[in-house]
Amino acid sequence: MTAHGASRQALAAARERLDALTDSTSVDAAQLADELAAITALLHREAGLRRVLTDPAQTGEAKAELVQRLLGAQVSGPAVDLVAGMVRSRWSQPRDLVDALEELANSADLTAAQRAGALDDVEDELFRFGRIVASSTELRAALTDRAASASAKVELLHRLLGGRANATTERLVTRLVTAPRGRSLEAGLESLSKLAAERRDRMVAVVTSAVPLSDTQKQRLGAALAKLYGRQMHLNLDVDPEVIGGIRVQVGDEVINGSLADRLDDAARRMAS
Incomplete structure (x- = not known):
């Protein structure tokens, strides 16, 4: 999600709380994901409730107590505690809380996959x-x-x-x-x-080539991009015969076109300069 102002700070705090929860192996991350997704759906449907839970005129403690009353018997303790912490924070607009909950649900599911090595x-x-x-x-x-x-x-x-x-x-x-x-x-x-x-602090590079890249080419390209961008790089590979004899790499909004050899040579020159 794209957050602004107070919501950005609230989201950052919520991410930290989720990480702290899912660092514990006693918390079922997949179950937590399902519960957060259900709460997301509830607040998406109930406009009045999400306005109350993000109302700056209400104290954080009052909003947290409301969460406890509404959800305490419906979902697990970790889910209730996480949402109660979120409503104590200040949100720029009600929708931001729902967007944040959805992101946390997805992150919890990805954490479950990470634990399983998948x-x-x-x-x-x-x-x-x-x-x-x-x-x-x-x-x-x-x-x-x-x-x-x-x-x-x-x-x-x-x-x-x-x-x-x-x-x-x-x-x-x-x-x-x-x-x-x-x-x-x-x-x-x-x-x-x-x-x-x-989840692994990696950037994603979408790589489109005319033919499948060899393992050596993938390793060289991944290493060059990681050094260029200063972060570990995950390559999403696609094959398009129309990329005649070349390669197209997209990292975020930046697109790199050219032959594989030319781009790697250019990457090497940039790293050396």
Whole structure:
């Protein structure tokens, strides 16, 4: 999410609290993700409630007590404590609280994948699913059809991903499709991919080449980009025959075009200067 002012500080504090919770192996990160997603859906539906929980005229303690009364018997203690802490903070607008809860739900699911050693698989599956959606207008239409029921979309996603993708990937995509909250499917998938990369403090480079890169080429490219940007780099690889004899690399908003050899040579020169 893009937060401003008070909401940026509140989100940073919420992320720290989530990390502290999920650092404990006694907390079931996947369960916490489901509970936070349910609370997100509740506050998305109930405009009055989210206004009350972000009302600067109410004390933080009063809002935290309301959370305890409403959720205490519905979700686990860690989920209640996390949300109670969030409503004690100041938010620039009510929607920011809901956006933050959604991000934390997704982060908790990614933490569960990381614990299981499956985070790399989830990152790659999110990227590949985004490419599948981009290449199939029929699939995109089915997944974004407002007239279609949520259960029908869940069934379609299960047929596509069930048994083929990590369970975390399926949960993340299913939540996005059934509760888009005004975002496009593409924007939601991109946001999930970035969040997955951030779990290891990595940047994402989308690499499009005419032919599949060799392991040596991937290692050289990843190392060069990591040194250029000063952060570990995760490569999302795509093949497009129209990239004749060359490569296209996109890191955030920056696009690098040119042949692989030329770009690596240029990267080496820049590192040496």
